[in-house]
Every structure is written in structure tokens, then in C-alpha cells.
Amino acid sequence: MNISTSLRRAKAPLALTAAVMLAASACGGADAGGSSGGDGDKLSGTIKVDGSSTVAPLSTAAAQLFQQANSGVKVTVGTSGTGGGFEKFCAGETDISDASRPIKDEEKAACEKEGVKFEEFTVANDGLTVVVSKDNDFADCLTVEQLKKIWEPGSKINNWKQVDSKFPSQKLELFGAGTDSGTFDYFTEAINGEEGASRTDYSPSEDDNVTVQGVSGSKGGMGYFGLSYYEENQDKLKALKIDGGDGCVAPSTETVQDSSYKPLSRPLFIYPKASSLEKKEVEAFVEYYVENSADIAEKALFVPLNDEQQAELKKDLEALREQHSS
8 A cells, every 4th residue: 555645544444444344244154255155255466556645545534445345455546646546557557457547648648559459337426626725814715717817828817916906915825736637637528628728836736735735825725626625625725706607606515416516526536457457456446436325435535426417327337347257
């Protein structure tokens, strides 16, 4: 287990304690992967997961629960970013790629060139949250147009009064995701209308902790990352409501699931490699991950799939099982 990843969200390990006990007791005569026998030691090997830093805590939660009942399996979870994860995945270095956006056509082509086939599963939801300092007592809601004005390529906005004349003259300091992050891709497309289109004079990082520290340490600071990470740090930060055209909406489990928090709600994915799924331990882990996606999402402080997404995920899992049983 990647220790830095598993400790990245302070609440997750505490929430997982009860979940691990529940998963272990629920296994009964079958291990977490659904194999009969009950000792969990029949499965062995190493499963390499890498990719999105947003999805990593979700995969870490799944790995911790799965390994509790399958002690012979070691699951490692890396955080190279969505793009960096796909590079490793298509190069054959990993079994599963975590992604906070769908795989791009050029990434599909890179995988195809190397003969890497894969499956896609939507395992949870997230809402990108625009955060400001707790000391910011003047901004409560921003429109998508105001966010675009701040973040679009070439923007020279460097003071909150330039965003809204009602705001005080306060220096605006920007923090956000690095360019190799799926969070960066999603935010730029949702706000600026083009993936990757962003002003460059901000403090980028693949590590959300850096954004937390930067924004919380600056009265005029602003940044963005996943809802679950805001929930981990709401004692240090304030989340802004977003007006996507139908009024100001705060990010929450409910508004993400019903898509009223727009345009910053998004699904999260895992991409297992087809050849890796031929290994029993990988197939068992993916099945466990998918079957228990709702519990895993809640324990890792993500937003579970809505009913429609859950039904689609069930169909995808059944198709995978049929494929591997034939």
C-alpha cells in the first residue's frame, strides 16, 4: 500500500475501520473477491494501480478492504495524475489506471499501438469545488462567467474587485491542479470551454495539499479540487456556490448526484487492463471494487453513483463476467 496515498485524506482511515470489520464479517464462506473457500489466501500476487490523485483515495479504500480478506494480495496505488497514469498504463507498467475523466482518443491510440486493451468502469462521482480562504467574508457565489474571466488564457485579473465591483480591493492569488491532472482537464473544459485552456500564472500542483495550504494561507486565495478533498479540509477553507445559469448551488452529495451542481459535477473511472483481468487476483479485486462501489465511495468520502449509473455499472460487471466465463 502506498502510505502517502492512504494517509492523504485524514478521515478516510478512521471511517474505514468499521468498514474493514464489516467487510471481513460479511465475507463468511467467501473471500472479498467472491471466490469460495473462505480463507482468502487462495489469491496472491501484486496489483499495480496508478493515475488520478483524485481517484487514488477511492482505490486505496477499495484496496484496504479487499486486502483485509485477501492477505496474499498486495495492491499498490500511485498518483501520477490521470494523464501520467495512462502513459504508464499504455506502456504496460500497471494493471489498473485511475482517471478523473474519460480516456482521450490519443491515449486510446497509444494503448492500441502497444496492444493494450482495457475495460472502463464508472465507480463514483465527484464535484469540483472552488475554494477560498475562511477569512474571505465577501465572496459566497460566483457565476461560470466570472470564473471564466478569472481563469481563461491570458487573463490579467489579479484583484477581487476586478471580479465584482462589490468586492473589496483584495489581491487575488490562484492555486490549482497541474496540467497532467484530470482535474485540470475537467475544470478548464467546464469553465473555459476547452480542455487545457487556462491562464498559466497560477500555482499548479498535482498534490491537493499544496492547494489547501496556499488558499488557506491567503485571504485573497482561490483554488479548485474535488468535493471530497474540500470535505476533508472544510475547517481551513470555504466552498463557493456556483451559478451555472439557474442560480447559486452549493456542492454536495445531493447536488452532484442530481446534476444541479453544474457544470462541475463529474464521474470517476477505473480502467483495468484486459490482460491483467486474466489474473484471478485482478479480476477479483475489480469485481469487489465494482460490487461495493457505493460503500467504498461513502467510506472514502466520495459521492456514490446515482441509480442510473449504478444500473449501468451492474450491466458492465455482468458483461465482464460473461466474457471471462466464456
